[in-house]
Amino acid sequence: MTAEITGDKDLHKEPPRTDDLSALPYRLALPMRKVAKPYFFRKYDLTIHHEERFPLTGPLLMAPNHLSLLDAPLLGAVAPRMLHQLGKIEVFGGFQGTFLRRIGQIPVDRSSYDMLAVRRSIQVLRDGRVLNIYPEGTRGPGDFSRIKVGIAYLAMVTGAPILPVALMGTRLPGAGVEGHPPAGSRIDVVYGEAFAVDRVPFPRRHSDVQAVADHIGDVLRAHVRAAVDATGHPLPGWRDQRDPDD
Incomplete structure (x- = not known):
C-alpha cells in the first residue's frame, strides 16, 4: 500500500480542517488482529525486534520499507497498536473496499492531489492514533x-513522531512484488527509535517539505542498513519488478 499525498508549491495556506470529518471506524479490526497475529507466527519464522521501541500512546507515523503485498496485513496484525493504513484507491472496489474501510483503512488516489486522503491522515494523527505510510511510495x-x-508533510503538520520499521523477508530474492513468501520463510520486523521533526508554521513551501523529507530519508536508510547488519537478513535487491501500478 502506498500514497503520495502532497501537491506542488505551497501545500496549504492554512492547516487542513478535520473537525468536519466523520470518525474512522476501526473496532472490527481489533478482534481480527487477535486472530491474525498468531496465524502469521504459525505460518512464518517470524521475529519481532525491539518491540519496546514502539510508542504505546499518542499519535505516531509508522514508516516501514515496502517489499510486497504481505507488508500491510502483516504489520496490521503484529504491530502493538491498531494501524490505519493508506492504500491505493484501486484496491478499494467492491466487497474488498467495503471491508478495508470498515477496518479503518484510507484510500488514496495517486493520480491526483487527494485532499480527502490528506485530511483523513491528519485526522488519524490528531486523534492520537497510528498512521502507517510507506515513504518509498510503492513496492x-x-x-x-x-x-x-508525504511523510514529511504529515509530520510537519501534526508534530507526530516517526517510527522507522525495517521489513526483511516479506519478499524473497528474485520474487515479484505481487506474491507472498512460502510458509516457513524467515521474516524479520525491526523497529527503530522514534524521532520527530520540527513543526513548521503555515504557509510553507514545497522546498521546506523536501528538505525535511531528505532528513527523514537519511534516518530511514540508516535504520534499514543497521537492521540488515544486526539480523544478517538481506533485502531482496533490485532484481525484481517494480509495482505495475507505479
Whole structure:
C-alpha cells in the first residue's frame, strides 16, 4: 500500500480542517488482529525486534520499507497498536473496499492531489492514533533509496513522531512484488527509535517539505542498513519488478 499525498508549491495556506470529518471506524479490526497475529507466527519464522521501541500512546507515523503485498496485513496484525493504513484507491472496489474501510483503512488516489486522503491522515494523527505510510511510495527494493514527501508533510503538520520499521523477508530474492513468501520463510520486523521533526508554521513551501523529507530519508536508510547488519537478513535487491501500478 502506498500514497503520495502532497501537491506542488505551497501545500496549504492554512492547516487542513478535520473537525468536519466523520470518525474512522476501526473496532472490527481489533478482534481480527487477535486472530491474525498468531496465524502469521504459525505460518512464518517470524521475529519481532525491539518491540519496546514502539510508542504505546499518542499519535505516531509508522514508516516501514515496502517489499510486497504481505507488508500491510502483516504489520496490521503484529504491530502493538491498531494501524490505519493508506492504500491505493484501486484496491478499494467492491466487497474488498467495503471491508478495508470498515477496518479503518484510507484510500488514496495517486493520480491526483487527494485532499480527502490528506485530511483523513491528519485526522488519524490528531486523534492520537497510528498512521502507517510507506515513504518509498510503492513496492520495490526496500532500501529507502527513494522517499516521497508525504511523510514529511504529515509530520510537519501534526508534530507526530516517526517510527522507522525495517521489513526483511516479506519478499524473497528474485520474487515479484505481487506474491507472498512460502510458509516457513524467515521474516524479520525491526523497529527503530522514534524521532520527530520540527513543526513548521503555515504557509510553507514545497522546498521546506523536501528538505525535511531528505532528513527523514537519511534516518530511514540508516535504520534499514543497521537492521540488515544486526539480523544478517538481506533485502531482496533490485532484481525484481517494480509495482505495475507505479
